[in-house]
Structure formats: C-alpha cells, structure tokens
Amino acid sequence: MIENQNLKFLYLTVFVCGFVVMAFEIIGSRVLAPFFGTSTYIWVSIIGIILLAMSAGYYYGGQQADKSQNSKRLASFILLAAIFICLMNLGKNQFLMPLASLGVHALIASSTAALLLFGPTAFLLAAVFPYALRLGLTNIENSGKAAGRFYAVSAIGSILGTFLSATVLIPAFGTTNILWILASLLLLLGIIIGRQSNKILIGITVLSLISNVAFSRLSRPYLDVDSAYNRIWIYDALAQGREARYMSLNGHVNAGMWVDNPISEQLFPYSEYFNLCEHFNPSFEHCLMLGAGGYSYPKLFQEQYPDKQMDVVEIDPELTKLSTEHFHFVQASSTRIFHQDARMYLRSVQKKYDIIINDVFTSPFEVPFHMTTQECYQQIEDRLNTDGIMLSNVLGSIEGVHSLFLKSQVKTAISVFDNVIVFQVDDGQDAAIKNNILVAYNGLEKQIETSQKNRVQNMLDQQIVLENLNSATILTDDYAPANWLLQQ
Numbered sequence: 001m002i003e004n005q006n007l008k009f010l011y012l013t014v015f016v017c018g019f020v021v022m023a024f025e026i027i028g029s030r031v032l033a034p035f036f037g038t039s040t041y042i043w044v045s046i047i048g049i050i051l052l053a054m055s056a057g058y059y060y061g062g063q064q065a066d067k068s069q070n071s072k073r074l075a076s077f078i079l080l081a082a083i084f085i086c087l088m089n090l091g092k093n094q095f096l097m098p099l100a101s102l103g104v105h106a107l108i109a110s111s112t113a114a115l116l117l118f119g120p121t122a123f124l125l126a127a128v129f130p131y132a133l134r135l136g137l138t139n140i141e142n143s144g145k146a147a148g149r150f151y152a153v154s155a156i157g158s159i160l161g162t163f164l165s166a167t168v169l170i171p172a173f174g175t176t177n178i179l180w181i182l183a184s185l186l187l188l189l190g191i192i193i194g195r196q197s198n199k200i201l202i203g204i205t206v207l208s209l210i211s212n213v214a215f216s217r218l219s220r221p222y223l224d225v226d227s228a229y230n231r232i233w234i235y236d237a238l239a240q241g242r243e244a245r246y247m248s249l250n251g252h253v254n255a256g257m258w259v260d261n262p263i264s265e266q267l268f269p270y271s272e273y274f275n276l277c278e279h280f281n282p283s284f285e286h287c288l289m290l291g292a293g294g295y296s297y298p299k300l301f302q303e304q305y306p307d308k309q310m311d312v313v314e315i316d317p318e319l320t321k322l323s324t325e326h327f328h329f330v331q332a333s334s335t336r337i338f339h340q341d342a343r344m345y346l347r348s349v350q351k352k353y354d355i356i357i358n359d360v361f362t363s364p365f366e367v368p369f370h371m372t373t374q375e376c377y378q379q380i381e382d383r384l385n386t387d388g389i390m391l392s393n394v395l396g397s398i399e400g401v402h403s404l405f406l407k408s409q410v411k412t413a414i415s416v417f418d419n420v421i422v423f424q425v426d427d428g429q430d431a432a433i434k435n436n437i438l439v440a441y442n443g444l445e446k447q448i449e450t451s452q453k454n455r456v457q458n459m460l461d462q463q464i465v466l467e468n469l470n471s472a473t474i475l476t477d478d479y480a481p482a483n484w485l486l487q488q
Contacts, residue, residue: 006071009193010136011153013074014129016189017081018157020182021125023165024085025050027182028118030175031092032110033231033250035100037365039483041107049114050122057126064127065134074131075194079201081124082186086208088117089179090215100251106365106487129154166228174226180212223326227318234326239267245326247294247319252363255294255327262328263299270393270425270435271297272455275304277355279456280389280439280446284354285309288383290342290371291360293319295329302332311353312337313345343370346379356380358392361409364402364433367395369482372409373475377416381442390417392438395486398424398464402433405485407472410438415474418442423462436464 028046029038036042064073095117099109133150137143169178187205190198222235233248236259243259244267256267266272274297277284285308292298292314301310314320317339323329331337338345342360358380361367370376380390392413396406406422413420417440425435451457475482 007136010132011150013078013132013189013193014150014154015157016185017078017125017128018154019161019164020081020186021050021054021122022158022161023169023178023182024118024121024125024161026162026165027170027175027178028114030170030226030231031088031117032096032113034233034248035096035251036106036110036113037251037363039106039366041105041483042110045107045110045114046118049111050118053115053119053122054126057123058130060123061127062130062134065131069131069135071135072194072197074128074135075190075198076201077124077127077131078186078193079190079198079205081121081128082183082190082205083201083208084120084124085179085183085186086205086212088121089176089183089212090208092117170226171228174224175231176212176216176224180209180216183209183212223322225318225322227316229316230318232318232322234322247322247327249293249319250363250365252365254362255296255323257294257296257327263303266296266300268296268435269427270437271300271359273393273423273425273435273437273459274357274359274391275300276423276437276439276456276459277357277389277391278305279448279451279460280441281354281387284389286351286353287311287355287357288353289313289357289359290345291315291358291362292323292337293359293362294327295320295323296327297357297359298335299327299329302330302335306332306334308334310335311351313340313342315339315341342368343376343379346376346383349383351383352385352388353383354385354388356384356388356390358390361392361394364395364486366483367405367486369475369480370477372412372482373477373480374412374415375477377413377440381416384442387443388441390438390440392440394436394438395433396436397432397434398466401488402486404472404488405482406436407466407469408475408482408485410466411469411472412474413438413440414469416440419445422464422466423459424464426458426462 025046029042032042096113099113133147136150137146173181187209191202222233225232230249236243236245245257245259246253247255258265258267287308287310289298289310289312292312298310298312312335314337320337360371384390394406394409397403410420410422419441421439423437425437449460451460
C-alpha cells in the first residue's frame with residue numbers, strides 16, 4: 001500500500017502541473033500576440049492545439065504507467081516539460097518573426113506556432129496525470145474514488161493557474177519572466193518527486209533556467225510591457241528620415257509620434273481627420289473619445305481646442321500611464337479619463353455629447369466585436385445631442401479583399417443614423433487596408449462640401465461612395481462576425 005506521505009506528493013504533482021498547464025495556455029496568447037494579435041483565431045489555435053497535445057499526452061502517460069511505476073519516470077516528464085518551456089522562451093521571437101512574415105492565414109500560422117511552441121510542454125504535463133494516478137492507486141476497489149480525487153486536485157490547480165496568471169502574474173511579471181518562473185516551479189517539483197535521481201535532466205533544466213534568466217535581463221531596444229489587456233511594445237525608429245516613436249499593441253502599431261514634434265504634427269494622418277468634428281458641428285463644446293491608445297488625438301485636441309471639454313474612455317489604464325511617460329501626454333483640466341469598456345460606459349453614462357469619436361478599430365487582426373453592432377451604434381446615437389456628430393475610424397478597402405468589414409460598418413451605421421458619409425484617409429501610402437472615417441448624424445443632410453481651410457478641404461475631397469452595400473451585413477449583438485469580415 002502506498003504511503004500517505006507519497007500520496008501527498010502525488011496530489012502536489014497533479015496540482016502543480018494543472019496550475020502550470022493552464023497558466024501556460026493563458027501566457028501563450030501573450031507570446032503570439034505581438035505577431036498574430038489576439039483574435040478568436042489565435043485563441044482557437046492555442047486551445048485546440050494544447051487540447052490535442054494533452055490528449056496525446058494522456059494516452060502516452062497511461063501507456064507508460066502500465067509498463068512501469070516509479071517516481072523517477074514521473075519526475076522526468078516534469079523536468080522535460082520545464083526544459084521545453086525554457087527552450088520556447090529563448091527561441092520564440094526568432095521563430096515567430098519569419099512565420100508571421102509568410103502571409104498565410106492567421107489560423108494556419110498561429111496553429112503551427114502553437115503546435116511547435118506549446119505542444120511538447122502540454123504533452124508532457126498531460127502525461128503526468130495518468131502516471132501519477134497509477135502510482136496513487138492502492139487497490140481496484142477504490143480506483144473510482146482515487147481518480148475523482150486526482151481529477152479534483154488537478155482541476156483546482158488549473159483554476160488557480162487560470163485566474164492567477166490573468167490577474168496577478170501577467171501584470172506583475174510579464175511574459176518572459178513568467179515562463180521561466182513556471183519552469184522553475186516544475187524544476188523544484190521534479191527534484192522533490194524524483195528525489196534528485198534525475199541528475200542529468202536536473203542539470204540541463206538548471207542550465208536552461210540560467211539561460212532564461214540571463215536572457216530576460218538583457219537590454220532591448222524596445223520596452224515590453226504586459227498589461228491586463230495588451231502586450232505592449234514601445235520603440236523608436238526612423239520614418240521619412242526623422243525619429244519617430246511607436247506603440248504596438250498585440251502585434252499591430254496602434255499609435256506613434258514624431259519625437260521632434262510630438263503633438264502638433266500627427267505621425268498617422270487619420271487622427272487629424274477627427275478635426276472634421278468642428279467642420280460638421282462648429283459650435284460643439286463636449287467631445288467623447290472611445291479608445292485612446294497612445295493618446296495621439298487627445299493631445300492634439302487639447303492643444304487646438306483648449307476651451308472645449310473631452311471625456312476619454314480607454315479600457316487599459318496602462319496605456320494612459322505609458323502615454324504620459326513616453327508619448328508626451330499631459331492631462332488637461334478640461335479632460336476627464338475613464339478606464340472602462342466603451343460599451344459599458346455608453347450604457348451607464350447619462351451625459352450627452354456634441355461629438356463622439358470612436359477609435360477602437362485600430363488593428364487589422366481583430367476588433368472588439370461588441371463595438372461593431374447596431375445596438376452599439378444605437379447607444380452612441382442615444383448619447384449625442386440633437387445636432388451631434390459621430391466620427392469612427394474603420395479599417396478596410398473600398399472593394400475586393402478587406403472591404404466586407406468596412407461595408408458592414410457603413411450599412412450598420414446607416415441603419416441607425418439618417419446620414420453617413422465616408423472619407424478615405426489620404427496618408428500617401430499604397431496599402432491594401434486603409435483608414436476610413438465614418439461621419440454619421442441625424443436630421444437633414446448638411447450642405448458643407450467645401451471649407452475655407454485648405455487642410456479641411458483636402459480631407460473633404462477624400463469622400464468616397466461604397467458600392468454594393470446590399471450584400472453587406474448589418475451586425476448585431478446576436479450576429480457579429482466582425483473579425484471574420486475583417487479578413488475577407
């Protein structure tokens with residue numbers, strides 16, 4: 001009969017492995033985010049591949065458990081898993097960069113990445129469970145009770161791994177550090193379970209961990225920050241012969257500024273189109289901006305309209321902090337900031353605005369689908385004054401590939417507002433996906449096709465008319481395949 005002390009070690013084993021495998025899955029999304037984003041495709045890839053690897057691991061671990069039962073073999077699974085985590089942590093960027101540049105569909109690329117980077121570790125951690133269960137069985141009569149206890153302990157570990165990784169580990173330590181922390185946890189467990197009998201594997205694991213710690217301490221030409229919502233990179237580079245600073249969120253450049261002129265001159269011209277708010281509503285006083293990112297437009301708004309009021313809704317407080325520290329954002333007394341989901345804010349606020357700027361669709365990989373729907377546009381319309389204007393930045397092309405999302409947004413906006421006008425941003429770039437500014441309002445059509453200001457007139461000249469809207473889809477909270485449309 002197995003000793004009670006050994007049984008406690010086996011419970012500890014399945015608990016820790018359950019914890020690590022779920023934390024590893026959550027962290028996996030942050031590993032892939034800078035290269036593929038965090039869309040549904042990415043989560044499907046990570047969850048599907050890890051489940052596939054775990055299924056194979058359960059089968060393999062069960063086979064090995066029937067052949068022999070010893071703690072050294074169990075410890076080898078754990079130590080090998082720690083080694084694979086270290087190897088993945090060291091080589092992930094070098095592998096993902098060329099993979100992301102191939103231009104294949106996000107689902108295929110992310111599944112390939114998940115299989116090679118996460119598969120071996122998930123396989124080995126899954127193999128631990130049936131092997132530990134076999135070691136813990138005392139007799140056939142209590143096998144059901146024993147299996148239930150092992151499953152329960154493992155599930156509790158998985159639950160803690162899920163919640164702690166998202167709420168504590170990611171904000172506190174960052175992706176790279178968390179991975180070697182998980183590997184260290186497995187190393188310690190492997191030593192305890194194997195009673196130091198796997199000296200070669202222990203030595204390899206220790207060397208791998210030393211390499212990981214040293215790698216995480218190397219200076220990098222970019223700032224790498226994990227927030228509760230985003231994997232954030234900030235870095236400097238030359239653009240048009242001038243020094244520029246960029247903010248990348250989950251693999252896509254979200255904001256930028258000219259280092260020598262961080263406020264008045266916008267690095268990305270689309271944000272200047274938000275100044276059309278004055279052209280369409282010259283007497284506006286109160287403006288709401290949904291999604292601030294690197295605070296490019298709030299900075300410009302504060303400079304150009306110092307007597308106007310702006311409320312900014314940005315879900316990620318870390319972006320506000322980083323924009324203050326690295327992008328010359330200084331909050332004016334007339335600016336209020338709310339760290340909240342935009343739909344939640346629209347639903348709860350009673351205040352009405354003259355202008356609402358929607359800038360949450362900033363990635364070609366993914367968009368917050370709940371902000372694309374008819375119900376969301378209706379909430380925006382409800383928060384506008386009688387002569388209020390909505391301006392929304394929407395990525396897409398006029399026709400062909402990447403046009404379905406833009407057309408769906410135009411048609412959805414038309415279902416709520418009396419008038420919808422679209423301007424394609426003239427940024428001097430020949431890109432497949434362009435920024436487009438939707439201007440929507442109620443009441444009679446405004447006869448304001450011309451402006452005395454040359455810059456405004458240049459924007460007005462970029463008005464486009466989308467054809468074949470009959471085939472476009474009005475998105476609703478019940479049916480909003482926004483990210484799929486974005487890729488079409």
